[in-house]
Amino acid sequence: MNDFLRLLALCKPHAGMLLLGAFLATLTVLANVGLLAISGWFLAAMAAAGLAGVQMNYFTPAGVIRFLAIVRTASRYGERLVTHNVTFLLLSEIRVKVFATLAQLNNVDLAMSRSADLINRMQNDVDALDKFYLNVLLPIIVAIFSIPVVLLFMAAYNTHVALLCFTALMIIGVILPAYLGHRLKYKAEIETQQSALLRAELADTLKGARELAIYQAAEQQLEHCNLISHHYNQQLYQRHKAIADSNGLSLLVVQLSMLASVFIIVPIVNTGAMANVELAMMSLFVLASFETVLALPNAFIQLPLALSAAKRIFALEDKLASHIHDTTQTLTKQPLGLSLRNISYHYDEAHLALANINITIAAGEKVALVGASGSGKSTLVNLLTGLWPVQTGCAELIAGHQSVPLATLSNDNRFELISIVAQQHHIFDGTLRDNLRYAAPSASDQQLLKACQQAQLGAWLDNLEAGLNTRLGTAGRQLSQGQARRVALAQALLRDSEIVILDEPTESLDNRTKHSVINTLMEIMRTKTVLTITHDPALLNTMHHVIWLERGKVRAIAKHHELLAEHPDYVSLITRF
Numbered sequence: 061m062n063d064f065l066r067l068l069a070l071c072k073p074h075a076g077m078l079l080l081g082a083f084l085a086t087l088t089v090l091a092n093v094g095l096l097a098i099s100g101w102f103l104a105a106m107a108a109a110g111l112a113g114v115q116m117n118y119f120t121p122a123g124v125i126r127f128l129a130i131v132r133t134a135s136r137y138g139e140r141l142v143t144h145n146v147t148f149l150l151l152s153e154i155r156v157k158v159f160a161t162l163a164q165l166n167n168v169d170l171a172m173s174r175s176a177d178l179i180n181r182m183q184n185d186v187d188a189l190d191k192f193y194l195n196v197l198l199p200i201i202v203a204i205f206s207i208p209v210v211l212l213f214m215a216a217y218n219t220h221v222a223l224l225c226f227t228a229l230m231i232i233g234v235i236l237p238a239y240l241g242h243r244l245k246y247k248a249e250i251e252t253q254q255s256a257l258l259r260a261e262l263a264d265t266l267k268g269a270r271e272l273a274i275y276q277a278a279e280q281q282l283e284h285c286n287l288i289s290h291h292y293n294q295q296l297y298q299r300h301k302a303i304a305d306s307n308g309l310s311l312l313v314v315q316l317s318m319l320a321s322v323f324i325i326v327p328i329v330n331t332g333a334m335a336n337v338e339l340a341m342m343s344l345f346v347l348a349s350f351e352t353v354l355a356l357p358n359a360f361i362q363l364p365l366a367l368s369a370a371k372r373i374f375a376l377e378d379k380l381a382s383h384i385h386d387t388t389q390t391l392t393k394q395p396l397g398l399s400l401r402n403i404s405y406h407y408d409e410a411h412l413a414l415a416n417i418n419i420t421i422a423a424g425e426k427v428a429l430v431g432a433s434g435s436g437k438s439t440l441v442n443l444l445t446g447l448w449p450v451q452t453g454c455a456e457l458i459a460g461h462q463s464v465p466l467a468t469l470s471n472d473n474r475f476e477l478i479s480i481v482a483q484q485h486h487i488f489d490g491t492l493r494d495n496l497r498y499a500a501p502s503a504s505d506q507q508l509l510k511a512c513q514q515a516q517l518g519a520w521l522d523n524l525e526a527g528l529n530t531r532l533g534t535a536g537r538q539l540s541q542g543q544a545r546r547v548a549l550a551q552a553l554l555r556d557s558e559i560v561i562l563d564e565p566t567e568s569l570d571n572r573t574k575h576s577v578i579n580t581l582m583e584i585m586r587t588k589t590v591l592t593i594t595h596d597p598a599l600l601n602t603m604h605h606v607i608w609l610e611r612g613k614v615r616a617i618a619k620h621h622e623l624l625a626e627h628p629d630y631v632s633l634i635t636r637f
């Protein structure tokens with residue numbers, strides 16, 4: 061119900077257009093009912109007049125029929141125009157909102173989600189909401205307004221037929237939808253989840269096609285996908301069966317009602333209390349009156365689907381709302397240090413990834429982070445940069461004598477002050493210039509070229525015919541790992557942030573390039589605060605000190621040569637890499 065109300069609230073800004081659409085839809089239904097009833101009467105009256113050889117005024121009923129036909133066509137056209145326009149407007153607004161939510165979600169949530177699932181929420185779940193207004197709200201509003209009008213007119217002719225019709229309308233418009241809604245409520249949720257899972261698995265399969273081929277595991281993976289597809293198809297089958305059942309049942313009720321109305325009216329006509337031409341009118345009137353409710357069973361089949369899609373979209377918004385904190389401070393560019401106090405972090409309850417970490421990096425210091433695989437280096441960097449919110453303890457920036465918790469800074473402000481060159485840095489499918497401009501949108505070509513030179517991309521760039529216009533391919537596939545790493549470095553240099561975090565910046569570089577990169581980095585970042593994950597002795601030697609992590613704890617903080625001298629296991633750790 062909550063999701064239903066939240067969906068209604070989304071429609072609120074367009075209430076005027078939505079009501080206009082509902083009015084036009086109601087008018088279409090009423091014009092159609094009137095058209096059928098009057099046509100029935102007119103045909104019967106003409107036939108009776110012809111048989112009796114009497115004259116009758118056929119201009120007026122023919123005029124009314126034409127008028128109703130025009131009203132029906134015009135209102136149907138207007139209704140389609142208005143309802144679809146407002147629906148697509150709503151969907152585009154919701155899609156923008158979902159995208160904005162995703163953009164603001166912190167990286168922990170994104171890291172824990174499958175990208176195909178997020179795309180699914182952005183695309184399919186949003187598309188599924190078109191059903192909410194068109195297939196759910198509209199038929200309900202039409203039924204509420206048109207049923208009383210139809211029944212009142214019918215009761216004016218015969219109350220028994222009106223009562224019969226009321227009962228049948230309630231069966232098709234209330235009892236059947238309520239039953240279907242109840243029966244399909246949980247199934248819709250499963251169907252939406254299965255559809256999202258299938259897409260995510262297929263996307264994963266395509267991404268991992270090379271590995272599947274190498275391990276000859278493609279068949280096994282396809283079987284796995286087929287199984288999910290089979291479960292999804294079962295859900296689809298059940299929904300479509302419910303639709304077919306409800307259509308069949310509705311049709312049966314309509315036909316039986318028409319037949320019953322004939323049984324009621326014929327004796328009345330026989331007594332002479334009703335003209336015989338009214339028999340045709342009443343039976344067609346009864347038949348047409350069901351147009352007011354025929355869309356309702358489908359509405360209640362679609363409602364759970366729309367609600368389960370809405371639930372997944374609202375879940376993202378709720379997640380964001382639970383993270384939103386007051387960004388009370390703004391720091392200007394200035395020499396900044398970093399500090400972690402009493403930081404512990406766990407991904408699952410069972411074990412701590414970081415335990416009681418206390419680290420201070422003064423402004424301008426160059427610090428290395430070393431540790432075996434799984435010791436918690438990436439987790440620590442993510443907390444230090446505010447990419448992931450802290451669970452216990454405090455992560456702060458130090459500006460002079462002032463300590464500013466990262467959580468009190470906006471994302472934009474934080475990333476203005478801190479640049480990150482991650483190990484798996486994403487390269488967008490665009491030109492080198494496009495990629496560099498993500499980091500510095502207003503940088504001139506000269507600035508871009510200078511950053512490339514500083515990141516030791518100069519020689520490579522000189523050989524590129526298209527220069528900055530060279531396309532880098534999807535996820536930078538046209539680059540070697542070392543080149544991709546240096547493009548990331550050039551981006552960080554363009555940012556000119558006070559704090560620079562580097563994750564294995566010299567990995568995948570040949571010795572000569574490595575030394576050039578280290579020398580240039582140290583020169584350019586003379587005044588910056590630098591934290592780098594590295595096990596490269598050449599880089600470690602240039603650091604003020606080294607933080608050595610072991611199983612989520614700080615084992616030691618000292619200079620590289622001191623650690624080498626005092627800890628044989630540090631020596632074996634460094635030589636292992």
Ligand SMILES: Nc1ncnc2c1ncn2[C@@H]1O[C@H](COP(=O)(O)OP(=O)(O)OP(=O)(O)O)[C@@H](O)[C@H]1O
Pocket residue numbers: 171407408413431432433434435436437438439440
């Ligand atoms: N998303 C995650 N979910 C659950 N556990 C995780 C997740 N990411 C990391 N961990 C666990 O947290 C611990 C620290 O991982 P982390 O990635 O920080 O180590 P690391 O030192 O950076 O490792 P590496 O050098 O291999 O990248 C490990 O035990 C790891 O298994």
